[in-house]
Amino acid sequence: MTKKIFVAGHRGLVGSAISEQLSDNHLIQKTRQELNLQVQSDVQIFFETEKPSEVYLAAAKVGGILANKTQKADFIYENLMIQNNIIHNAYKSGVEKLLFLGSSCIYPKNCPQPMSESDLLTGKLEETNDAYAIAKIAGIMTCDSYREQYGSNFISCMPTNLYGPRDNFHLENSHVLPAMIHKFHLAKVQNEKEVTLWGTGSPKREFLYVDDMAEACVFLMEKYNEKGLVNIGTGQDVTIKELANSIREIIGFTGEIIWDTSKPDGTPRKLLNVDKINKLGWKAKTSLQDGIEKSYQWFLDNYQNIKK
DSSP, X not given: OOOEEEEETTTSHHHXXXXXXXXXXXXXXXOTTTOOTTOHHHHHHHHHXXXXXXXXXXXXXXXXXXXXXXXXXXXXXXXXXXXXXXXXXXXXXXXXXXXXXXXXXXXXXXXXSSBOGGGTTSSOOOGGGHHHHHHHHHHHHHHHHHHHHHOOOEEEXXXXXXXXXXXXXXXXXXXXXXXXXXXXXXXXXXXXXXEEEESOSOOEEOEEEHXXXXXXXXXXXXXXXXXXXXXXXXXXXXXXXXXXXXXXXXXXXXXXXXXXXXXXXOSSEEOBOOHHHHHHTOOOOOOHHHHHHHHHHHHHXXXXXXXX
């Protein structure tokens, strides 16, 4: 049976992958030009008119360390506006179920590893992305509050670092994995002798291929109906240095990697405890090696349209 589903942020990394998973349904997709999610009155009219039965809230302002550190006002304002408008109007229009997507940066900077759902709000956040994290924590609380007060079936999930087709590969404001793909590719084609990367390379990160993430989101919409949040990840991590070496090998760059230790490392480690979703019956399928290879192939196929 097909459902009328609104995928907010359908052009983004996560939203586009979710849309592919849901292609058999009646999908409502609006571009930013067609619907500005930061404008309360526009979002209200949209929900009153379209009346979707399910909502995937994947729309957000996102970026890497540099963007999060230098655009804090934009990150907290835009994300709060988007999620508040959608969650409130989903309630008002009688949406049957909503999934709010957050980020693993909601957990404390020095959180015990791996990070469990119960670790939320138990310590200080990482300073470089605290504004974004607070917006996402507010989204979890908003969903739980509407569930408690109005009985709305609104759920939240927190993915680890995502990557894959349609990622942002911009050299200055993208996340670490796609930025590395772009940097190593340019260095290879331009016959550079070295690539400079931020930090020491010692922090550890977990990476989840976006198609696995989309599958997990659809799984939770079908199986999970509780308050709180659910971590989505692989349960495995690598150092940034190991990641860089893997990407260099896949791309075929033979030069040297220089680590600029004057630049920040960010959180020392971010590994999610995924026992909760594993026990529900979902596990990630795509290995990091396979995921990077698929991402690089998409990058090559779409290079002319990628923002430099």
